[in-house]
Amino acid sequence: MDYEIFDLGDVTLQSGVTLPSAFLAYKTYGRLNEKKDNVIVYPTAFGDHHVQNEWLIGNGMALDPQKYFIIVPNLLGNGLSSSPSNTPAPFDRANFPQVTIYDNVKFQHRLVTEKFGIQKIALVAGWSMGGIQSFQWGASYPDMVERIAPFAGVAKTWPQTHVVLEGMRAPLMAAVRFDSSKLNELTSEDMRAVGRVYAGWGVSEAFYREELYREMGFDSLADFIVGVWENSFMQMDPHNVLAMLWTGQHSDISANPDYNGDFDKALRSIKAHACVMPGSTDLFCPADDNEYEAKLMPNAVFNPIESIWGHFAGRGINNADNQFIDDNLKRLLALRIDG
Structure with a gap:
């Protein structure tokens, strides 16, 4: 430790x-x-x-x-x-x-x-x-x-930021069909979609247009989405993420x-x-x-x-x-x- x-x-x-x-x-x-x-x-x-x-x-x-x-x-x-x-x-x-x-x-x-x-x-x-x-x-x-x-x-958290965070919360809610009583069924696999949602917000349009992900060692857009966004979010516990999203939105x-x-x-x-x-x-x-x-x-x-x-x-x-x-x-x- x-x-x-x-x-x-x-x-x-x-x-x-x-x-x-x-x-x-x-x-x-x-x-x-x-x-x-x-x-x-x-x-x-x-x-x-x-x-x-x-x-x-x-x-x-x-x-x-x-x-x-x-x-x-x-x-x-x-x-x-x-x-x-x-x-x-x-x-x-x-x-x-x-x-x-x-x-x-x-x-x-x-x-x-x-x-x-x-x-x-x-x-x-x-x-x-x-x-x-x-x-x-x-x-x-x-x-x-x-x-x-x-x-x-x-x-x-201004309205734009609130909406982005809501977009990240939505895939987790969708995974349990928006039934909050079933949230304990979430697993790290459900974080895959959260990473894909965030991929559109973490960097700019120009970053993607100029393919700067190649500087990070990724040969394609698909590899970058999986290698950075999916992988980083799937390492997080979904319940921790929901807790931090609440903190962020408020x-x-x-x-x-x-x-x-x-x-x-x-x-x-x-x-x-x-x-x-x-x-x-x-x-x-x-x-x-x-x-x-x-x-x-x-x-x-x-x-x-x-x-x-x-x-x-x-x-x-x-x-x-x-x-x-x-x-x-x-x-x-x-x-x-x-x-």
Whole structure:
């Protein structure tokens, strides 16, 4: 096991349901300094584990473990933290309770403060649903978080993103003929269709037109769909996926007692210096939505990743996109924060 477990105990979720013996899986990189002010939190995205974040961590990079103490908490529902696949009855599989981004960040805050005694965070960064978590950190703990860097992630699930996630949920519902009482019959084989649905959203039209999948070692479109989309989704537990889809569809940094649904107020409350980096051709989390959000944030720079890799411009695959993100993170971390 290359990660650690932080026991949360019995937690009451935003839904009012108590999840017993909950836990966060996390991994750290580097060392916490004496002042405890070299902290970066880097949450995982939908379906990802901490290892999928490691492309952005390395000596000489912005997220340098020789300089920073980097904490990568795993999303609830991802199979490592409390999830449908690892929770005993009565909350196993399709019976797992609904978990929000607000819940995730609240528990991450407990990890950071209770386990490590940290009071200031230099940066919260993340891709996709990791990006939503970085926005939530900024909104929930504005005096603690000095910088945020969401890439290909929005501060709430706008209608387009909601529809894409619904399209991913539909094949699983169709597999049980939309009878939710039969959801426990789902298997990883049912994830094959989910991968095919997502294939049209993860990258851009231009990516397909220019056959960039050949750069990834695939000789044909059919091979790419099977080799990347089918295979990656079939490795996921369908009940974990349904749990994360619910979390994704209901993401909104203002959907909590702090802001009572006032999204604009939540954005204006983020004091952190922010670099918001959407993919310029992202079909899933469109750049226009991020642009609206960045305009309302007092200290935000809107800096799209000019790339035809779509949503996956933030995924750590294409070298030019990776360099762009790393350069922007270096600039952001170089900013002096007063107070």
